[in-house]
Amino acid sequence: MTAAHARTGEDASPPTDGWRLFRGDGRARPVDFPEAPPWRRFSGGAEDAPRPRPYLIGPEEADVVNAALLLRRPLLVTGHPGTGKSSLAYAVAHELSLGRVLAWPVNSRSTLQDALYRYDAIGRLREANLRRERAESGAEPLPEGPGIGSYVRLGPLGTALVPGERPRVLLVDELDKGDVDLPNDLLTVFEEGEFEIPELARLPEQEGTIEVLTADPRRTVPVSRGRLRCSQFPVVVITSNGEREFPPAFLRRCVRLDLPEPDEARLRDIVRAHLGDAALDGVEDLLRAFLDRRARGELATDQLLNAVFLRKGGVELPADGLLTAVLHRLGGTV
Structure with a gap:
């Protein structure tokens, strides 16, 4: 059985060399797992800790949230899958x-x-x-x-x-x-x-x-x-x-x-909030591909974050292969 060893560090990206941990050749080998994406890290026993993750919405939407808080009324949140409805809580x-x-x-x-x-x-x-x-x-x-x-x-x-x-x-x-x-x-x-x-x-x-x-x-x-x-x-x-x-x-x-789908400017802000100021360098093609595919079918914002995280870690994302798997539609046939 393959032995896996966790590795800790500040770098939030996969290694730029040898990112293919699984090779599909049937040979067992020890591997070092890189740090997980920020949104896929868990507390490891801190059961009472809330999940502090960057969350950005517009001022108009924030005002509606404040109205519910002041009125002590339930907030009914609707929107396409992946717009951050559950994350709002x-x-x-x-x-x-x-x-x-x-x-x-x-x-x-x-x-x-x-x-x-x-x-x-x-x-x-x-x-x-x-x-x-x-x-x-x-x-x-x-x-x-x-x-x-x-x-x-x-x-x-x-x-x-x-x-x-x-x-x-x-x-x-x-x-x-x-x-x-x-x-x-x-x-x-x-x-x-x-x-x-x-x-x-x-x-x-x-x-x-x-x-x-x-x-x-x-x-x-x-x-x-x-x-x-x-x-x-x-x-x-x-x-x-x-x-x-x-x-x-x-x-x-x-x-x-x-909750509306975030526009291009909001998407850039979200990527920066999750992955840092330099995260958008060299990923313009991913942003364009995301916006184009979202116009033709439902996509979630975290799918763009996944694509950027992989790209910044040196993972190639050809449009006809891995990118299609990461930016798959959430509705309709698979």
Whole structure:
């Protein structure tokens, strides 16, 4: 098996000589992996650290974001794939120092309860049955086990509603992929800023406050009488690819932002922000190829960043080969 050794350094580009790590000849060899692109580096255990990445939008779009922040309303972000809809949530959290983003990726099976909390009823029942069986058999009883709070974990939305001095950022990613009723299900929570956990609300009076798990690693919070109510409405960023229209009642409660595709000047600024001031030297052909191909079909800005990163590292990008693979269309047939 091939041995791989990580290499660290300040250079963000692949080596200019011998960039072909994989040769397809079936021969095993040790290789030194170069530094990854800045947008593909991970924290390696810093679970609570936000992702500080350069993010640039125009002043008009930034004003819409500010309107949602001031009104304490969800921000509904639409736009073509690759325009930075999801990244906007991380940019807001980074610029406003709001900590770790709580992300809820929506799919066709997503429900409101998944976003609020989950209760492991089966796990708690198994523990109760095991204690009963040991008691009936006369075996030594088990040590005092975890309470019901250990079987309740708040989801991303539930954690975002935990009272705090500063709001949390909640990313509801691709809401249009969810069930048709999901937007309406969210309305009450967004309007009231609270929800109930029935399994805790039914507990006797002496168990009025229960510590429960959250979507944050190794963090618990107290829940009183089974109800959580926010003190600061979270910064909610909802993304949609426009696959389905949302109900008017839901749209009325959101501030809408349609992110345009960045023009040539903005693309240059984005490349500089990610790869440095010298990144645009000698890549005019890549920029022209990107703009031309984007005019004929959907392309994402990070595809241009990928092409520039490879070119600056000495990787040849012939238009009929590697460049086509990097700048492939996001819509239509492959």
